Amino acid sequence: MSNMPQSDPTNSASIASGVIRSPAAGCVAGIDLGGTNLRVALADLDGNILARSAVSSRDLRDPGVAVELIRDQVRELLAGAAVKHSDLHAAAIGAPGITDADGGVVIATSYLMGWVDVPLRALLESALSVPCAVDNDVNLGALGERSRGAAQDVRDFVFIAIGTGLGAGIILRDELFRGSSWTAGELGYMLVPGTSVEVPNSGEPGPLERLIGGEGIRSQWQALWDAGDVKAPRDLKATEIFDYALEGLPAARSVLQHTSQLLAYAIHNVWLTLNCPLFVLGGRVGLHPALLAATQEQLAQQQRRIQPRLALSALGEDAQMMGALRLALNTAGVVGTRPR
Amino acid sequence: MSNMPQSDPTNSASIASGVIRSPAAGCVAGIDLGGTNLRVALADLDGNILARSAVSSRDLRDPGVAVELIRDQVRELLAGAAVKHSDLHAAAIGAPGITDADGGVVIATSYLMGWVDVPLRALLESALSVPCAVDNDVNLGALGERSRGAAQDVRDFVFIAIGTGLGAGIILRDELFRGSSWTAGELGYMLVPGTSVEVPNSGEPGPLERLIGGEGIRSQWQALWDAGDVKAPRDLKATEIFDYALEGLPAARSVLQHTSQLLAYAIHNVWLTLNCPLFVLGGRVGLHPALLAATQEQLAQQQRRIQPRLALSALGEDAQMMGALRLALNTAGVVGTRPR
Numbered sequence: 001m002s003n004m005p006q007s008d009p010t011n012s013a014s015i016a017s018g019v020i021r022s023p024a025a026g027c028v029a030g031i032d033l034g035g036t037n038l039r040v041a042l043a044d045l046d047g048n049i050l051a052r053s054a055v056s057s058r059d060l061r062d063p064g065v066a067v068e069l070i071r072d073q074v075r076e077l078l079a080g081a082a083v084k085h086s087d088l089h090a091a092a093i094g095a096p097g098i099t100d101a102d103g104g105v106v107i108a109t110s111y112l113m114g115w116v117d118v119p120l121r122a123l124l125e126s127a128l129s130v131p132c133a134v135d136n137d138v139n140l141g142a143l144g145e146r147s148r149g150a151a152q153d154v155r156d157f158v159f160i161a162i163g164t165g166l167g168a169g170i171i172l173r174d175e176l177f178r179g180s181s182w183t184a185g186e187l188g189y190m191l192v193p194g195t196s197v198e199v200p201n202s203g204e205p206g207p208l209e210r211l212i213g214g215e216g217i218r219s220q221w222q223a224l225w226d227a228g229d230v231k232a233p234r235d236l237k238a239t240e241i242f243d244y245a246l247e248g249l250p251a252a253r254s255v256l257q258h259t260s261q262l263l264a265y266a267i268h269n270v271w272l273t274l275n276c277p278l279f280v281l282g283g284r285v286g287l288h289p290a291l292l293a294a295t296q297e298q299l300a301q302q303q304r305r306i307q308p309r310l311a312l313s314a315l316g317e318d319a320q321m322m323g324a325l326r327l328a329l330n331t332a333g334v335v336g337t338r339p340r
Numbered sequence: 341m342s343n344m345p346q347s348d349p350t351n352s353a354s355i356a357s358g359v360i361r362s363p364a365a366g367c368v369a370g371i372d373l374g375g376t377n378l379r380v381a382l383a384d385l386d387g388n389i390l391a392r393s394a395v396s397s398r399d400l401r402d403p404g405v406a407v408e409l410i411r412d413q414v415r416e417l418l419a420g421a422a423v424k425h426s427d428l429h430a431a432a433i434g435a436p437g438i439t440d441a442d443g444g445v446v447i448a449t450s451y452l453m454g455w456v457d458v459p460l461r462a463l464l465e466s467a468l469s470v471p472c473a474v475d476n477d478v479n480l481g482a483l484g485e486r487s488r489g490a491a492q493d494v495r496d497f498v499f500i501a502i503g504t505g506l507g508a509g510i511i512l513r514d515e516l517f518r519g520s521s522w523t524a525g526e527l528g529y530m531l532v533p534g535t536s537v538e539v540p541n542s543g544e545p546g547p548l549e550r551l552i553g554g555e556g557i558r559s560q561w562q563a564l565w566d567a568g569d570v571k572a573p574r575d576l577k578a579t580e581i582f583d584y585a586l587e588g589l590p591a592a593r594s595v596l597q598h599t600s601q602l603l604a605y606a607i608h609n610v611w612l613t614l615n616c617p618l619f620v621l622g623g624r625v626g627l628h629p630a631l632l633a634a635t636q637e638q639l640a641q642q643q644r645r646i647q648p649r650l651a652l653s654a655l656g657e658d659a660q661m662m663g664a665l666r667l668a669l670n671t672a673g674v675v676g677t678r679p680r
Contacts, residue, residue: 156519156520168613170613170614172512172517173513173515175513177512177614178615179496179614179615179616180496180615180616180617181615181617181646182615183612183615183646184613184614184615185612185613185615186612186613186615187612187613189608189612190609190612190613191532191533191605191608191609192531192532192533193531193532193533193534193535193537194533195533197533197605197642199641199642199643206612265531265537268529268531269530269531269609269613270613272523272525272526272527272529272530272546273508273510273524273525273526273527273530273609273610273613273614274510274517274519274524274613275518275519275520275521275522275523275524275525275526276519276520277520277521301539302537302539303539306521306523
């Protein structure tokens, strides 16, 4: 494996050699491994997507099965796009858990997948026979927004993903900042006024996530529903609750207000720590425009001095895939138009 | 001024030229401008202090008067140490406020000094006729701990200074991280369970600082004193209250417990954001060993996974001065044994 990158492929210093310049010279694969879907895409060396697929990722508790599925998807996409496997230069995958990007190891995912210390990069390299890279999925969301999304003009920003849970990818001085044990950006565990100070058990959601992750928002809603006369179904997704808020339903507006207030506290806390000029909201729930507007209003009320800009992800549900493709391009030694 | 460093002197890339190697070749001056004292020190080019002085800095509302006082102190120290002014290579000053380190401008200090947009670097360079650098005093505390104190073995850490107020200096990837508008590390404004969510007026202490800055700790104590039968004087300094806590006085123990709990919440929030392995406590109040022990205990209760290390400043009240001297050495082009 002497032709593999020896150091962090997102570090610009490490990609000085092996530069591939012709956009016709091949392609890379990006993989977004979520709790619901496994998405795979091929892109040319300019990062333009050539082909993509999505299959269910439920019951992927066995990493070997997951890697076989990825290999099959990549093969199908290559065949469909009439690209030879020898023209695949690299692949990168975003995993939903704590990920050692240097070692290419998924240290831990949620209990649903239950992965612990999975050497995902080695497994993928063995299956695909190309250099591979692995990172946390929210980190790759940040990388995607930096390279092709809402953060193309800043060197420091925080990408906040709200889906089932809540997490952040942090880019500082134009590099992902992952932390000493790969857990930087775990905003779901933040303590703000209104969160419980009880310490969650291992594997349980953090105190902030428990309130304003997608599941937390549903719980807020169901508590209100159980307590009163709410003229809407009890079983709604977080985004549907926000839709009702836009329609003016009081209980839904109350959930939106509380969620945006807590989110604004968390953004405030990260802002006063890092003083970074931009926060980007993403993830299935975080993409809802009602949340953006309500949180911007809360921030405006909370801050008197210079405020951070809060923007919606420009890539939507593709943020993590675009980050995976950017990381794959870095791994292939393709110099991008932007630092990584 | 073509011989002045053109870029951030704390960036190691900018000091490649103009290297001075002989320890006998001269000296630099460090200046720690606090709300109570103005401290000045001379150090040789190995960073060893040759001479130092401290004078009252009360009523230094006029920056011109402050700079004259600094010039006089530097002259006296040079004369006392029998060093010619021509052997002074550079000076650096830590200022108690928001400081544009690139522009050398103190943007704002507390209302006590009342400085706004003071071009302190230019004033100092004019007075001392050597290249000068300016930074926030807590940032220089972090730089001091990194170069000669408790953080010599880490590339990422947070220095938390508790004096009258509460602030932090953040070193990431071995460089000070100052933020896009120079306010990174303003932990005094953090919102945690127990702080007020009222927005403070301009110039007022932040919600966390209001409770656990030195003045906030005194206020906690006085509120308890007023409410009950406390067998100790009402008018105590924060450190004296902590002394009483060590002696077992219930009211003082209660203040210590509450202070350490809130501090631990704040450290937890920064830790989950940055996942940096070390926090260093400094500042007059932060140096009290009772606070360290109580906060370590709180952190141990709050965290189940990997915990950050919490250490006492190794430099004590000299942290900021040692940082100022390190910055002065960087400004003089002296390559240290450690990155800055």
